[in-house]
Amino acid sequence: AQTVTQSQPEMSVQEAETVTLSCTYDTSENNYYLFWYKQPPSRQMILVIRQEAYKQQNATENRFSVNFQKAAKSFSLKISDSQLGDTAMYFCAFMIETGANSKLTFGKGITLSVRP
């Protein structure tokens, strides 16, 4: 079974600063996807970034980038130049690549507050 662990329940960062959210996972699979989702107070789950396990290069999306360490089973999210709109819950999620079992397994989430 796959598990996703987000050990930090809350974090706070000053506007314009950089923050890193941690995530570790456990799986015996070799091919999988990792995601970070953002859930603001509106409750809409928004995909922030995705990483394919077979890719060595870390994914980036504008101010968001990941540090994917496959051997360590670590997948952290770095948010640069934090903005007030980044205030939300962030969920790390895992999905096996094979179509037979394509459910998302989520971590417990971390509440990020961006201070003005």
Added chain:
Amino acid sequence: KAGVTQTPRYLIKTRGQQVTLSCSPISGHRSVSWYQQTPGQGLQFLFEYFSETQRNKGNFPGRFSGRQFSNSRSEMNVSTLELGDSALYLCASSRAPGTEAFFGQGTRLTVV
């Protein structure tokens, strides 16, 4: 392009009743998954449908059921509601199983 639409947005039901929630996926997406979100348990997978077939089911009692129609729209049903069923129910659509999932805004169910 319209996103994933879930109806209703909010629902209040009494214990013992049943409820049906609806999800319309993004146009062209044929896979629909359902998740339950609660403060205590977090996000838990309920089931996944593709081409009107249930491909995967989470660890939930048989009171939770679902279906998918030929137009890819999906419904989930919860019978004999319990207080513990109060949650945000999220629907996600994908082009196909194993591809990127896009979520709706959810249905907030409160059981009293």
